[in-house]
Amino acid sequence: MKTQTGIFRISITSLVIAAIISSLAVYSAVGSVGVASASTATVTVNATDVIKNIDNRIYGVNTAPWDELVFQKGVIDENYLQTVQDSGVTFLDYSGGLWGDAFVWNDPAIPTMQTTDQYIEFCRAVGAEPKISINVHESVELAENWVYYCNVEHDYNVKYWQLHQEPWYDGLRARSYVAKINEFAPALKAIDNTILIGACVSCRYPSERNNTTTVVKGAWQNIDFYNHNSYFISPTAYNYDQRQDYYDELLYKTTDEVSSSKSIRIWLAHLRDIVNKYKDPAKPVEYQVGSYNAIAYYPADWQINYLPQGLWVAELLGVMIEQENLTMAAYWHMQNPYPVKQASYGYVAPDFRPYVAYYGLQLYTYYFGDELVSSNSSTVDLSVYASTSANKLHLMLINKDPVNDITTTFTLQNWTPQSTARAWILDGPTEPDNLPGRVLGYGLRTEDINNVSSQFTWTVPSYSAVAIELPNSQGSLSTGIPPNGEVRSTSSAYTGPSSETNLALGKTATASTVALSTMPTDYSIDAFETDRALDNDDTYTRWASKIFWESTDYPDLNEWFQLDLGEVTTFNRVIIKWGLWADTYTISVSNDAQDWTQVASNVNKVVIKDPPSPWDQIDFTTQNARYIKLGMTKRASAPPHGQDGICTNAFAIWEFEVYNVA
DSSP: OOOOOOOOOOOOOHHHHHHHHHHHHHSOTTOOOOOOOOEEEEEEEEEEEEEEEOOGGGSEEEOOTTOTTSEETTEEOHHHHHHHHHHTOOEEEESOTGGGGGOOTTSOSSTTSOOHHHHHHHHHHHTOEEEEEEOTTSOHHHHHHHHHIIIIISOOOOOEEEEOSOGGGTTOOHHHHHHHHHHHHHHHHHHOTTOEEEEEEOOSSHHHHHHHHHHHHHHGGGOSEEEEOEEEEOTTSSOGGGHHHHHHHHHHOSSOSSSSTTHHHHHHHHHHHHHHHHSOTTSOOEEEEEEEEEESSSOOHHHHSSHHHHHHHHHHHHHHHHSTTEEEEEESOSOOSSOBTTBOOOSBOTTSOBOHHHHHHHHHHHHOOSEEEEEEESOTTEEEEEEEETTEEEEEEEEOOSSOOEEEEEEEETOOOOSOEEEEEEOOOSSOTTSTTGGGOOOEEEEEEOSOOSEEEEEEOSSEEEEEEEEOTTOOOOOSOOOOOOOOOOOOOOOOOOOSSOTTTTOEEEESOOTTTTOTTTOOOOTTOGGGGSSSOTTTOOEEOOOOOOGGGGGGOOEEEEEEEEEEEEEEEEEEEEEEOOSEEEEEEESSSSSOEEEEEGGGEEEEEOSSSOEEEEEEEEEEEEEEEEEEEEOOSOOSTBEEEEOOSSOEEEEEEEEOOO
C-alpha cells in the first residue's frame, strides 16, 4: 500500500479530553460498559428536499489477482460467494493497489491467481460492476489485447478502464503519466469506443494537487473519469496506548485536510476545481474513489478491525454519497488471505467471516434509500444522513461519543410515518477481547421504535452506527437481520493422485510457524498448513510460514519444516518445490527428532526449475532415518509483488518430496 505518511495533529478541547478519560473508565480493556450519562440532540429531516439520486455503485470493494481463495481449483468457493453477496456489494475494482501496476494480465505469476475470466465470473455472480486497472509500464499492445479479450473476443462488457493505480508511488512522474494517458486512451478506444478511460489522481497535499493539475491540463481530452484513492492516517501516527486519540482523529475532526472522514470533501472539491478549470465544459466526467481505508499501510487489528472502523465506514459512506458526481467507491480490500502484521485489510477474513467494516457497508446496502434528502444534526457527536425509497424514509446515524448515549428528538418534515419504526444497530465493545471470535464477533442487532410520529424521541446508543427505517402508511418494515457471513466450513484439502516414489506423500509434518496460526481466536483456516506441502499438488496448495516484514528480522530468521516419515526409511534425495524460497538452508535427519545430523545444505542443490518459484533438487549420501528437517535462515530479498500472492516476505513450499534413487 502507500507510503505517504504525512499527518497533521490538532489540539483537542478539554471537553473531548474529558470524554476520552471517561471513556477509559467506562470501557475497560475487555470492553465492558458502565452506566453512561445521556447527552441530547435534535435531528431534522426534510423528506421532500431531494439533493440527488444515489448511485449504488458507491458500495464497492477492491479485489485482485491475489484473492486466490475466491476460486478453489477453478470453481468459485460457495462460502466466499455467499458472504460477499450478503454484503450487498455493487462494484468490484480490479486489479488492486500499487501491486496492480506490476501485473501482467495474461501471464499470472502463479496458477492460483484470480484470472480475468474468473474476475468477470465473480462480478456476475455477485451482481457487481467491474472496473479494470491497466499496468501502463507494459506496452500499449498488451492493454489493447486486454480490452479486445474482454469486450470483443468475449462479451464481458467492461466499461471502466483505469490507466494505472497509484502513479505517485512507483516513480511515474506527472508529465510521463500524461504521455501514457495520451498514448493509451486513443488506442484502447479504437478497440472499443464505448469504454470510459480513467486517470488516478490525488489532492491530499499541495504537491499532489500540482501533479493532478499537470495531468488534467495535459490529458483532460482523454480522461472520462478521475479516480482519487483515499487513505487517511499513517499506522505509526498513534501507538496502541493512544488508540482512543486515533479513533477521535477518524471520527471527530472536521477541518483537517488529511486524516478525518470529512477530508474526502476537501480532496474532491480540490479535484473538481482543477478539472473544471481546464477541461471543456461540454465534456462529461465522473469521479470515483477506487480504494479507501482508514490506515495507509500495514495496519494493526486495533486500527482497522475494532468497532470504530465500522463507524468510520458508515460515516465515510455518508460523506461520499453527498459528493457531486461521485459514482463509484471501493473499500480496500475484499480479502487479504495472508494478514499483514497480524491484521487484514480485508472486509472479510480468510475464513470468510466479516470484519466490522463489512457491517458499516451492509447498513447502507440493506437499509438506505435511493434519493438523498436534506438533514441536519445539532451536535458534532451525532452525524445524520437521510434518504427515501418507495414509501420509506431512511436515516443513518453515527454516534461518535465513546461513552454517552444521545437522547435525540427527531423532526420529520413532509413525512408522516407509521407508529413503529425499526433500527439496525452496529455497536458493542470498542475492544472486542470478550466477543466470540474477537475481531470477528461484531454484527448487527435490531430494535423496534414505538410511538413514532412526525416528531419523536429515541436514544442513540454510544459508539454506534444506526440505520432507521420509517415507512409511511403504504410502506412496510424490512424484516430480520441480513445474512452476515456466519462461520462456514472451508474447502477440504486437495489429496492429489497417488505416487509410488515420493516417500513424503501423505505423511505428517510440523513447522516453526504457519501462516494465520498466530491468532487462533480470530482465524480458523488451514490454507497454509504443513500437510498442504505433502499432498502431491504443486499447483494449488502450499505450506507458508509467518510473514516477516522488517528487514531487521532477516538476520534472526530460523524457520523450519519437519517431516515425519512414520518409521525409519531409506532415502537419498529431497526435492523442494518452493513458493517463496530460502537462499540459505540446511537439511538434517534424525531418528528421535532430538539429535540431528546435517546431511546437506543449499550449496548442494541443483535448480531443476528456475525462479520464480524454483524447484531445488538436493542429493546426499543414503540415509536411514525417520525425520527430515529443513532449516531456513535467509531470504536475501522479497520477490516482486504477486510472485506468491501477497505473502512476499515469508517462506512457502508448494511440495516437499523425498526419494530413494538408485
